[in-house]
Amino acid sequence: MMNMPKIVDCNAGECAYNKEGKCHAIGITVGGSEEPMCDTFWNNSRKGGALDMVGGVGACKVENCAYNQSFECGAKGISVQTHMSHADCATFKQR
Numbered sequence: 001m002m003n004m005p006k007i008v009d010c011n012a013g014e015c016a017y018n019k020e021g022k023c024h025a026i027g028i029t030v031g032g033s034e035e036p037m038c039d040t041f042w043n044n045s046r047k048g049g050a051l052d053m054v055g056g057v058g059a060c061k062v063e064n065c066a067y068n069q070s071f072e073c074g075a076k077g078i079s080v081q082t083h084m085s086h087a088d089c090a091t092f093k094q095r
């Protein structure tokens with residue numbers, strides 16, 4: 001059985017779901033066209049999400065990552081870091 005991997009940290013402070021380096025979206029989706037991008041990233045000064053919870057990876061579309069299993073993330077946890085004007089999964093490992 002798969003468990004939802006936690007987002008250990010995220011430095012996208014401008015994201016609505018980010019508070020003090022932690023993600024509070026219950027489940028993010030990862031997977032852009034060419035990068036392992038956090039699709040849930042939302043640049044907004046208003047803060048939201050479940051502040052009493054640490055977010056997890058709900059789904060991942062990055063098939064060429066070694067941790068990807070049937071479009072889900074099989075890593076123990078992931079780290080997310082800003083890249084240009086979006087945020088990427090820094091745990092991505094080329095298959």
Ligand code: SF4
Pocket residue numbers: 007010011012015016017018019022023024025028038040041042055080087
């Ligand atoms: S960029 Fe993604 S991982 Fe980071 S806080 Fe926002 S939704 Fe969460």
Ligand code: SF4
Pocket residue numbers: 030036057060061062065066067068069072073074075078089090091092093
């Ligand atoms: S580690 Fe790989 S499978 Fe998991 S969220 Fe990041 S890119 Fe997707």
